[in-house]
Amino acid sequence: MDGAELTGKNVLITGASGFTGRHAVAYFKSVGAKVAAVVRRAGVHSFGEGVAVHVCDLNDKQQVRQLINEVQPDYALHLAGKNSVPDSWSDPLLVLETNVMAVLYLLDALRSCPSARTVIVGSRLKYTVEPGRKPEPPHPYSLSKALEEIVSLSWMSLFGQQIMLAEPGNLIGAGPSTGICSLLARHVVACEQEGKREAFRLSGRDNTRDFLDVRDAVRAYATLLVHGTTGTVYPVVSGTERSLGEIADTLLSMSEAEVPVRWDGASSGPDGAGKEEELSLLRKLGWQPQIPFAQSLQDILSDVRRKQGGGTQ
Amino acid sequence: MDGAELTGKNVLITGASGFTGRHAVAYFKSVGAKVAAVVRRAGVHSFGEGVAVHVCDLNDKQQVRQLINEVQPDYALHLAGKNSVPDSWSDPLLVLETNVMAVLYLLDALRSCPSARTVIVGSRLKYTVEPGRKPEPPHPYSLSKALEEIVSLSWMSLFGQQIMLAEPGNLIGAGPSTGICSLLARHVVACEQEGKREAFRLSGRDNTRDFLDVRDAVRAYATLLVHGTTGTVYPVVSGTERSLGEIADTLLSMSEAEVPVRWDGASSGPDGAGKEEELSLLRKLGWQPQIPFAQSLQDILSDVRRKQGGGTQ
Incomplete structure (x- = not known):
């Protein structure tokens, strides 16, 4: 669509x-x-x-x-x-x-x-x-x-x-999100701009979640408005599980700053998102995620840098 | 209790x-x-x-x-x-x-x-x-x-x-009920007092319902308040299916008046009330219906006669 x-x-x-x-x-x-x-x-x-x-x-x-x-x-x-x-x-x-x-x-x-x-x-x-x-x-x-x-x-x-x-599922993107990606991005930018030294606490590196860019989700909603079958419940997920470790590594690699992070939770495993038959419902309508994960993280980081530019949060 | x-x-x-x-x-x-x-x-x-x-x-x-x-x-x-x-x-x-x-x-x-x-x-x-x-x-x-x-x-x-x-289930008794027993009782009394000739329409004679006197139901609620197990759904029924034919015959036998009734619906069978295991929930707490069906009908009729005494409804 x-x-x-x-x-x-x-x-x-x-x-x-x-x-x-x-x-x-x-x-x-x-x-x-x-x-x-x-x-x-x-x-x-x-x-x-x-x-x-x-x-x-x-x-x-x-x-x-x-x-x-x-x-x-x-x-x-x-x-x-x-x-x-x-x-x-x-x-x-x-x-x-x-x-x-x-x-x-x-x-x-x-x-x-x-x-x-x-x-x-x-x-x-x-x-x-x-x-x-x-x-x-x-x-x-x-x-x-x-x-x-x-x-x-x-x-x-x-x-x-x-x-x-x-x-x-877990939508990520620029703006007033309280999701893990946005919180970590704000910490990264605080380290860049204020030299923050307090560690950001995260649970287990292996804990995984299904993340989807909010713009992909919005296109999914638009697809459902026009082509969805009435009475159907559509999961709006990427189908890809990503670990907190991958998120942290990717976000930290996008910054020159030294960003302290502390892993102190047990691994809780995947959150059960994205079974194939669930995903296929929206794909049959022609929708699929378009924005690469790294791009989502980069856009979040850019948005935070712009907004925290004056040192305010 | x-x-x-x-x-x-x-x-x-x-x-x-x-x-x-x-x-x-x-x-x-x-x-x-x-x-x-x-x-x-x-x-x-x-x-x-x-x-x-x-x-x-x-x-x-x-x-x-x-x-x-x-x-x-x-x-x-x-x-x-x-x-x-x-x-x-x-x-x-x-x-x-x-x-x-x-x-x-x-x-x-x-x-x-x-x-x-x-x-x-x-x-x-x-x-x-x-x-x-x-x-x-x-x-x-x-x-x-x-x-x-x-x-x-x-x-x-x-x-x-x-x-x-x-x-x-179907609670019956004196007062502002819109159930079948009360409606038919009002018709009986209208025939007694006003010589009403219009037939009261009923569905099939064999259609059955589970009727319970409202006073028995109130005692059931009181029993539950004091002795009920929290989180349990208690059916409040008599356990006895009675046909519309039996109701009409009993009510009409309680009056000297000529009461026209028209049966013009198909039989729809029992309404599925009163399975044994359902009934046992309240009986285990010591409750059981006490008021005989004929007594319930007689009390409804007396109540209607008293209230319709002045010809008003």
Whole structure:
């Protein structure tokens, strides 16, 4: 997919000011879509020209209805949500309200646009509910993502809506990410610019994760919006497991600075990402990752260097 | 259980002005509990002396927190909820808000009373979520009851609360029920008092249902509050299937009036209630139905005769 199908289309993006949201707005704008960027709070949002910014509290169903009425989206990409596991312990109700009810408010409002196609972005950390077994989610966040999937697919079935689910793994890239690659890149740049000497703590060198560039993920979401099969849950992963050792070595090789790192965790092995049959779902639609891993790391590092240029973080 | 364990205890009952709620308030009062009857709207509630009425919108989490703070319940019986399948189609969001989020608000507020024991009253119409299969609930109501169970058991697991689930079948008894027994009783009394001639339409004579007197159900809930095993889902049924034909014959035999009835539906067979292993869960705790079926019907009829005495309904 080259994005031509999206030219001139109304694309609604929630969570537009978040890590993935910013990349999504940039992508859909670049292929000529009319982007409606939904943010929670008014403020300085540098989405550039041609992007309509909508301030909306997605936990308020009246505001959501009005938003959909105004935008009349052809496509809706739902990225907004609470994504912190620790926060889900300190305010579990807010996580459920945001990750379950707000999704319902959005989907219900979209019933007024029967031809709209929607991608709900879930999480591979979701808990799996099994009949006859007491649910024991590890944290409120995993419960919220389980319910998000159930209500999304149920709304599709009950009201005949066109809804696809995306389940990204570890997305990496420039911007406000709290993932391991971004944190380590910030440490590298702090060493470059401030001569920082405190060691960055990492767990076992052999621990592996499936990393995907956030721009590849955004293209996957776009592919699903246009070509996805309604009611399907699509894993959005690279299919390649990389070790923390490889990440550290690559990032450190991109800097002249001396960067102290301490390995003090046990190896926990792979995180189970990227089974072949899962990967094939998106590849059948013509999508595959395009950005080499080293390029992703280089772009993160450049972004941090630019932003930490003045010595501020 | 004779109810002595409940004497002097703080018992919170939500949905107190509903069909089951009124019977629940009467029962807990009769065994000497300090009853906090929770209703949505202020108004004339004839619970009698010794019952504290609390007006609370359970969809407002601040109000719910304040309620629990005030009552400090030893036991909480959650009967409130939206229970109409047709209404769940016309306002699906309200059904999810009420049957899922309001339950969460209640359970979350109850975390401040760690020794409280809670019974959440679900429904046998709940949809069963199965992993690997797209959820296809028949109506939003069944989805809401599925989620109610999942979130209740999850809260139990996440926060170590003492929560039991009750799943009543077809409850019958005096009061504002919209079940088949009450509807037919009202028709019988209309024929007695107004000489009504329009036929009451019923489906097949052989269609069977499991009916349980609401007073027996309330004793089951009380048993669960005191003796139930946390995290267990208890079916609350009589274990006896009765045909619509038997109901009609019994009710009509209790009246001198000529009561026209039309059978015009196909037989759909039993509704699958009351498997032995399900029944045994509550019987092991010492509960069993006590009120004979004919007595239930007689009490419904007497109640309707009294209320329709002035020709009003």
